[in-house]
Amino acid sequence: MLIRFNVKNFLSFDSRENGKSEEFSMLAGKVRNKKEHVYDTGDAKILKFSAIYGANASGKSNLVKALSFMRRTILKGLPKGHTDAYCKVNKENKKKESYFEMEILLDGKYYAYGFEVVLSQSKFISEWLIELTPDSREKTIFLRDIINGQFEFGKELKEKTLIDKLNVYAEDVRDDTSVLLLQIMNQNKKNLYQEYKKAAILKKVYLWVMQSLDINDPNRLISDYSYMARTENIEKICKIIAAFGTGITNFKMVEVPIEKILGELPKPIQEKLIADIEKKMIETERDSYKGIIMRSDKEFFILEFDEEKIICKTIQFSHGNQDILFNLSEESDGTVRILDLLEILLSEENKTYVVDELDRCLHPSLTYKFVELFLKLAEKKNIQLIVTTHESRLMDFDLLRRDEIWFVNKRKNGESDIYSLEEYNTRFDQKIDKAYLEGRYGGVPIFSTVFPIEEE
Numbered sequence: 001m002l003i004r005f006n007v008k009n010f011l012s013f014d015s016r017e018n019g020k021s022e023e024f025s026m027l028a029g030k031v032r033n034k035k036e037h038v039y040d041t042g043d044a045k046i047l048k049f050s051a052i053y054g055a056n057a058s059g060k061s062n063l064v065k066a067l068s069f070m071r072r073t074i075l076k077g078l079p080k081g082h083t084d085a086y087c088k089v090n091k092e093n094k095k096k097e098s099y100f101e102m103e104i105l106l107d108g109k110y111y112a113y114g115f116e117v118v119l120s121q122s123k124f125i126s127e128w129l130i131e132l133t134p135d136s137r138e139k140t141i142f143l144r145d146i147i148n149g150q151f152e153f154g155k156e157l158k159e160k161t162l163i164d165k166l167n168v169y170a171e172d173v174r175d176d177t178s179v180l181l182l183q184i185m186n187q188n189k190k191n192l193y194q195e196y197k198k199a200a201i202l203k204k205v206y207l208w209v210m211q212s213l214d215i216n217d218p219n220r221l222i223s224d225y226s227y228m229a230r231t232e233n234i235e236k237i238c239k240i241i242a243a244f245g246t247g248i249t250n251f252k253m254v255e256v257p258i259e260k261i262l263g264e265l266p267k268p269i270q271e272k273l274i275a276d277i278e279k280k281m282i283e284t285e286r287d288s289y290k291g292i293i294m295r296s297d298k299e300f301f302i303l304e305f306d307e308e309k310i311i312c313k314t315i316q317f318s319h320g321n322q323d324i325l326f327n328l329s330e331e332s333d334g335t336v337r338i339l340d341l342l343e344i345l346l347s348e349e350n351k352t353y354v355v356d357e358l359d360r361c362l363h364p365s366l367t368y369k370f371v372e373l374f375l376k377l378a379e380k381k382n383i384q385l386i387v388t389t390h391e392s393r394l395m396d397f398d399l400l401r402r403d404e405i406w407f408v409n410k411r412k413n414g415e416s417d418i419y420s421l422e423e424y425n426t427r428f429d430q431k432i433d434k435a436y437l438e439g440r441y442g443g444v445p446i447f448s449t450v451f452p453i454e455e456e
Helices: 060-076 091-095 160-172 190-195 197-212 231-243 267-283 333-346 364-378 432-437
Strands: 002-008 022-025 038-040 045-047 049-053 098-106 109-118 123-132 138-145 150-153 213-216 250-256 292-295 300-306 309-319 321-327 352-355 384-388 405-410 416-420
Touching (some): 002 060, 022 416, 049 060, 049 364, 060 098, 060 197, 060 213, 060 352, 060 384, 109 197, 123 197, 150 160, 190 197, 197 213, 231 250, 231 364, 333 364
Parallel strands (some): 049 384, 049 405, 213 352, 352 384
Antiparallel strands (some): 038 045, 098 109, 109 123, 138 150, 250 309, 300 309, 405 416
16 A cells, blocks of 8 residues: 655745655544554554645646656656756756655555656666564664665665575666666566565566556546446346446447458558457466457457467346346447546556546536545445545545645745645534635635736
8 A cells, every 4th residue: 555655846846945845645644533544553553545636737736746756666667758857946946956755554564665866967866675574663674775876775675695696686786877686687587486485575666666556547447348248247237237327238248340450551550450469368278268359439348268269258238127228438438437437446456546637527426426435335344445536526524634635825926735634623513615715724716807908
């Protein structure tokens, strides 16, 4: 689970007056109600949901982009366009390091992983992985001072033959400012982790970032609808879909000609695509589900093998009349959005979902209903959902806790600040949504006259 995320000198996030980074936290505050919204480890209380508010261009999406940037950098290196991603409110920031750190709960323990990088120069400055103990001690797993060519592994990893291997890997990138050690330690190191269990934390942190941190911007398809391909889910899915008032009463997988997918492509590309599909099918034969799912904005296809041929299926929906079926492309944008979000409601994994603009294409009542249902289902699961939204109806103390509500506000100089509703001395019976829309907590647009009125 995500505990905290810190960022400095990235897009609209500079640093606070004390030089510290901006911080977003999933640690529960002093609120005593709705304890079912909290995962209690005994040492810490971690929220399962947070809603982030702010005006357009305030920096809400930049917070999601910062988290996504960190994830992308860990997994694949610095992304395209990174040299221009420093915070431009201060000219000096071009030469300063940017700071990214996340704290996570993993297998009952707490870890902080982070790095500093001068984005304009594509140069990593430092990198660290620390275990945080309940008694406030820090146990080094590894530290890396890249500029000075120094590195250190913690006591846990200093088993004789293990530390010799780790030192070799670290020595190879001692003063290499272009790579992260965590990424290097997860490239073709399978045998290392099988032989040395103590080193497995280097793999586990990387896999958490890759598999358990699911970040979705407004233009990304949240789900590939793979949950619909499993027949045991149909009754549960139909029940949830019906709860949102979409009118859908059932759905089924229907076979369609493969030409429906391939018909528009030149023949050489068709043949290559089919060859690639067959190869992929063979590679995944041992999996419980044998198929390839293809998803676009309003199209959904499953390709499966049946003996020596490829079978193509799509999904169709019925609305009351079981004899009339509708394709995904015939459903409204709001219905498609709900079908995307079902992935989160049905997830049984310990994942942290981040969704930018949750309320996109949704009626306010649907957004409220979705969050309400998520919180109900999350009572029995260690799952997190972090969303950005404009939907003020969520600011309801019957639904959320004060510490689940966050704001991003942009100063006049263009710098964004992050803060929690808990930072305000708010009465429990305060109409938060009304106060928010009136601008009490910042994070709302301030309009000037669009067409200046000339004096008579």
